[in-house]
Amino acid sequence: MNRKLFVATFAASTLAACSSDAKSALTDKVRDQLGWAENLNRVVIGTRGNARVYSDADVDRVVRVNGLATPSDTRYADAMRDDWRAYRLPVDGLVDRPHTYTLAELRAMPQLAQATRHDCVEGWSVIGKWRGVPLATVLAMAQPKSTAKYVVFHCFDKDDDGTEYYESLGIHQAAHPQTLLALDLNDAPLDADHGAPVRLRVPTQLGYKSAKWVRRIELADAFPNTLLSKGGYWEDQGYGWYAGI
């Protein structure tokens, strides 16, 4: 065999071996080992600094929609009736002052409007002007107990298997001044596809952290036990809980 052919054959067989290994799927053990990088990233990068704020001229008129379909749940349809008059947002769990908000109450609170970039884990990005209540305000009013470590967002949407969407942030990430309970996008109330009436906006992390159609905010000392417990819908599908990178 001449050298060129040998090199080509060697390269091809190496690649074939890699692909058949990968085809047999990573065992969860390998995934757990690789997952150590996430712990490093969470500590080293963490949630520091502020996401860039854009001017109105940078804003995309059409903000791309991704993820699960708009909820078909009857609870969502009920809440939507009569201009969201039936919508309720309980903030409960490990807090001293649980409270259930109406949409009117949320709208009456001090609002923050910011054009920020939404960075999708897939690799694309879009700029929207988001307006809503800083989550820090809601947390301050709820007075989390000292045992509360996570803020868990329960949502209206479900996937085809009926699994409910949920997401979670560490208390520190949740209290970041740019983390919003967004009510408006581009100067209009959120439409159903973009997460009406209340969605999370976390501009310091990848888009899948910004849960749409939030129906309950729970403070917890651990991820919810009833679900797969990796801290979110996409996390349970193998994506990292820390999504700053």
Added chain:
Amino acid sequence: MNDPKPGDRVYRHSFLARTAHWAWTLAMLVLVMSGLQIFNAAPYLDASDKSDPTHRVLAFDAHMNASNQPVGTTTIFGHTFVTTHLFGYTDNGQGGESERAFPASITLPAVQSLADGRLWHLFFGWVLTLAIVTYLVAAAIRKDLRELILRPSDLPKLLPMQLYYFKLRKEPPPHGKYNPLQKAAYTVVLFVFIPLIILTGLALSPGIDAIAGPLTWVLGGRQFARTWHFTLMSILIAYFCVHMVLVFMTGPVNNIWSMITGWYKLRDHDGVGV
């Protein structure tokens, strides 16, 4: 002591250099393959901050042609090429073909899985970063970098060395352990290409953008950082190909053996020292 002569065996690569070399090799193989897997999730590159099809420099697509056959295409700076089976419409790792920029044979994992691709990529990103930082710090302390870094005095020797490679000159210019072109190549890869591919990867992350906004801004924004990251990968793959050609042209067994054991048999015109 006499200077070593051609044919002598010399201890040429330190344990540090050998370990770092193979760590980079493994890390870059995993990073390229998992990177292509991640790229497949959004198979286009923009020269802009946010995604912007009017600033698209590279895109892979698939469509059905008039006779209802799938066609894969690659569009570079607005010029579209049919690349069915190679790029755009390729092997999906499940016994068939799909709309998919890069084929299963060169992605990690082979089947489409952005979540698993990210696990590999973010882990080996740390391996590459720690390996290059450890090497550069330790090699600087050991003063190993002196024989590796291109100096101003090497510049006039670059052209004569290239002429020698092209067989337009009988003898290479006198040099130390590495010839001036090797020094240029190793200096650029260690101090420019690898640091830049790490920085451009970081710059496209929202957490890093929040901490080091000027980094993302200097690169032209998030999507542009992704474009630079991909471009640097292409440069490093080209670098790897040239590296392979030269390894095989200048005694592959001796070269590879020396990168495993450290011991190298000096060839004609090989030098030692700075």
